[in-house]
Amino acid sequence: MQDSIEQYMQTVGQQARQASSILAAASTIVKNNALSAIYTALKNSEPKILAANQIDMTQGRDHNLDSALLDRLELTPTRFKDMLHGLKDVMNLLDPIGEITDLAYRPSGIQIGKMRVPLGVVGMIYESRPNVTLEAASLALKSGNAIILRGGSEALHSNQAIAEAIQHGLKTVGLPETCVQVINTTDRAAVGQLITMPEYVDVIVPRGGKGLIERITREATIPVIKHLDGNCHVFVEAHADLHKALPIALNAKTHRYGVCNAMETLLVDEKVAEEFLPRIAELYAEKQVELRGCLATQRILGATIKPASEEDWYEEYLGPILAVKVVSGMEEAIQHINKYGSHHTDAIITENFSLARQFLARVDSSSVMVNASTRFADGFEYGLGAEIGISTDKIHARGPVGLEGLTSQKWIVLGDGQIRQ
Amino acid sequence: MQDSIEQYMQTVGQQARQASSILAAASTIVKNNALSAIYTALKNSEPKILAANQIDMTQGRDHNLDSALLDRLELTPTRFKDMLHGLKDVMNLLDPIGEITDLAYRPSGIQIGKMRVPLGVVGMIYESRPNVTLEAASLALKSGNAIILRGGSEALHSNQAIAEAIQHGLKTVGLPETCVQVINTTDRAAVGQLITMPEYVDVIVPRGGKGLIERITREATIPVIKHLDGNCHVFVEAHADLHKALPIALNAKTHRYGVCNAMETLLVDEKVAEEFLPRIAELYAEKQVELRGCLATQRILGATIKPASEEDWYEEYLGPILAVKVVSGMEEAIQHINKYGSHHTDAIITENFSLARQFLARVDSSSVMVNASTRFADGFEYGLGAEIGISTDKIHARGPVGLEGLTSQKWIVLGDGQIRQ
Known part of the structure; x- marks a missing residue:
């Protein structure tokens, strides 16, 4: 045979x-x-x-x-x-x-x-x-x-x-x-x-x-x-316009759950965490999204928030679960994304020109975004007319x-x- | 260990x-x-x-x-x-x-x-x-x-x-x-x-x-x-300007022998073979290039020309040897190149616009040329500034x-x- x-x-x-x-x-x-x-x-x-x-x-x-x-x-x-x-x-x-x-x-x-x-x-x-x-x-x-x-x-x-x-x-x-x-x-x-x-x-x-x-x-x-994982991040930077950050963080997680360009980890600068986290948590609660947070997130949102383990940072949930981490700033955010992410799609929300420029250059992902939802990473949204697939490789075709x-x-x-x- | x-x-x-x-x-x-x-x-x-x-x-x-x-x-x-x-x-x-x-x-x-x-x-x-x-x-x-x-x-x-x-x-x-x-x-x-x-x-x-x-x-x-073979061809088409064909055929073979972009097989349209072959053979003789020809080539140049075997069409000599074949026209030339060649660099010598256009479209090689020596297939000649190598692949980098x-x-x-x- x-x-x-x-x-x-x-x-x-x-x-x-x-x-x-x-x-x-x-x-x-x-x-x-x-x-x-x-x-x-x-x-x-x-x-x-x-x-x-x-x-x-x-x-x-x-x-x-x-x-x-x-x-x-x-x-x-x-x-x-x-x-x-x-x-x-x-x-x-x-x-x-x-x-x-x-x-x-x-x-x-x-x-x-x-x-x-x-x-x-x-x-x-x-x-x-x-x-x-x-x-x-x-x-x-x-x-x-x-x-x-x-x-x-x-x-x-x-x-x-x-x-x-x-x-x-x-x-x-x-x-x-x-x-x-x-x-x-x-x-x-x-x-x-x-x-x-x-x-x-x-x-x-x-x-x-x-x-x-x-x-x-x-x-x-x-x-x-080939297309492997989509462990995507949204980083709400200290200079973020929260009128943009809130709808984007909501859209990136809840627009569709089972897709590779959905956000799986939310990173928030400590300088805006106290203001931003309670507001976004309320929106997620309406959609019944389960949050798993770092210690600082738990401190801000209360102990009812489950703790995130080391494995959570690697996870592609493909469902109504989100890992949340408060970071000390740009440097920690980029390190986190390049280490735990899957190099698929990652976004920064900021009004700071120089930080946006730096994020674009240093995040090693097939799509890097400023002030837009990760859900845009898609052949039709990019104007390719048709999509063969989304590549997580660097050779020949990427994204x-x-x-x-x-x-x-x-x-x-x-x-x-x-x-x- | x-x-x-x-x-x-x-x-x-x-x-x-x-x-x-x-x-x-x-x-x-x-x-x-x-x-x-x-x-x-x-x-x-x-x-x-x-x-x-x-x-x-x-x-x-x-x-x-x-x-x-x-x-x-x-x-x-x-x-x-x-x-x-x-x-x-x-x-x-x-x-x-x-x-x-x-x-x-x-x-x-x-x-x-x-x-x-x-x-x-x-x-x-x-x-x-x-x-x-x-x-x-x-x-x-x-x-x-x-x-x-x-x-x-x-x-x-x-x-x-x-x-x-x-x-x-x-x-x-x-x-x-x-x-x-x-x-x-x-x-x-x-x-x-x-x-x-x-x-x-x-x-x-x-x-x-x-x-x-x-x-x-x-x-x-x-x-x-990766770079594998360079089995390159020059095809002297029936509408070739022999003032271009002669120096190109000479240059492509004899400018340097041990290089991947040297011609290894010369294809000549039967309509110009009687005129072209004796003249180029004389130039090759001066450089002591050994010719291995098909039956028609032997008929035109005389029985002192060694016969080319099936293997010769595949050969990358990297030396002063050249296989020569008389073909019935464009169609046979393209078939021969795509079958026996290594998809590296192949040239047509012609003044016919439509045939040049067809050759460019149909020859499946990393460099396809009209009226130029195959020896030009080189990072510096192409203006790349530096050359990592010549790729014989199609994915990621070609030529x-x-x-x-x-x-x-x-x-x-x-x-x-x-x-x-």
Whole structure:
């Protein structure tokens, strides 16, 4: 079995590599026509896809999947419509491929610049939500990449039905069906293969729980665009305008709980703690947010506040819990964030120009903010049009990753006969 | 022993990580003062460094190192001067850190942009030439990164003497000496450790033979900026101006043989082969370049031309040998380059606008050229100021890599109280 999976994955890889060279040369109009044909094919296959999804749902219930998972798995007519709407959005994005920048003359007389090109083949590993199949495929196609999709076993029928429609659309416009391939086995060995074929796959994009992503990162021999923790901070500095600090601290924690850009630790300068903490605590109490505070926080808010342990500073609660620490000033705040944080998104609230400038320079996170809610760290809010994911890496892509994350740049040199002296 | 090496490398890694956070916040003037102090320290240590180098040279001769290696190992007073000159050049480069680009307003009212930041800690693995120690250290410092250097065992004394002077310079301006560390053991296990400490090292830059680089890439769990083969092509298209094609084909092959951007295969359109091949063959004959041709080439140039085997098309000769193939046109040329080439640097010689445009778009190489010699693929010729290396990867850095290759970008968000709706 192991052998035949290896062979199967090798074939999938080879086919993707071949398809990628055709896609890389495809014009914007061909790629958009493909997306449009996929739109039509999906629309025509709606009953078939929803029926396939019902098989997954029935099997999921038989296997006692938990209700949150079943909810993410389900494709309703409304969700199907949203999925098609997302495809239209991708169609309307600018084609990033072929863009030439920084073209300039050198003393030798050559002109040198950079041209944006596809990465080649993307490997996507994800769980439950079948709409990711279409989202990932359409973003890959728009950026001229072939893609190999490995969804969760619980969504196999849904994903294959969606893939079938996608491949039908590709065929209609004369592109190879192998531009988008869905792994047809639920054997875990297939993932092991996918992430160790650098000859066929250029980048891996995992979406799922932290355990999955850590395992993939550890075992992959291919670059991974990965997203781990979001342990975000808001630091209310001594010069903060509390009319800004209060709504931001409330929004960053309570706008949505289960998201990576929600605040998990609130830092407050001791010079404003006596004034600020009771007021924000009242707002949190209305939302039933549990506070876990340092000694100074407990002293100010009263002993009913639970104490924060060392582990709390590291925690990504993803729920209505917040760690609160009173700090002696800027220096302690930055040290705390760089030590305990996950380098995701951190904000300072201050009216002091020099401190804002310092915070921006010294906090080592993928998004650093002044006087804004951490909840803004998002591809759509940043104007990227679409979001492949949020990267917690520094190499290649950092923070919210748009279509550009699936591209690279090559150098182009234009001359009229120059030789090297 | 294995245990103590692991412990030693952990300490080196921790120290580098700590130093990197101080360096990341260092202003341009502090970094330039450090480079200036290092300049003075090296000048004062010249006799000591040259003496250390003589120990390495004596040991090298005792160990029967080959003469090419000994030549690369030797530090003469002239080479020492050149090394210091290179340091001055790095001092004069613009500081890339802190540069903010693309700052623009979003509909929500936040301003969003990107700020250039150091990667953190660079691990450099290299062979023989001790001047790389200073070059790598100065580029890392200029870009705000700490660096761990692992030179060849044959250069240990030279590298340590240079590192001592560098650390003296760092101390003078109050920066931690651990900004630049040289591994003091020649045990190979140290390399194994260095490339598997993602918690302390952000990127690995290897310089050396292909075997070394392949091994590092295979075993590393950290991104590697790597350079493998340079199998470069020049394609003389049917519309080529032979007054440009002849000097370029000559220059690309014979300007220097042992370099990665030298041409290794010449492709000639059958429509100009009869005219072009005899003329270029005469020029190559003067330089005693051995030609290995396809059947058509042999037919045109005579049976004295050796036949090219399938392997020849893959070969990076790094010497006065050239494979020559007559092709039916653009399509065959592009297929050949993308199949047999190493995606390094490839050029077309043509006066046809549309074919030039097509070649630029479809050749999947880190540098694609029109009417210029492949020898231009070089950080200095491209105006990068300094060259970390030439990357054959697509992720993070591609082609000649300058100071930017040791940096990343983070998002910055500026607001005046915005919250997410």
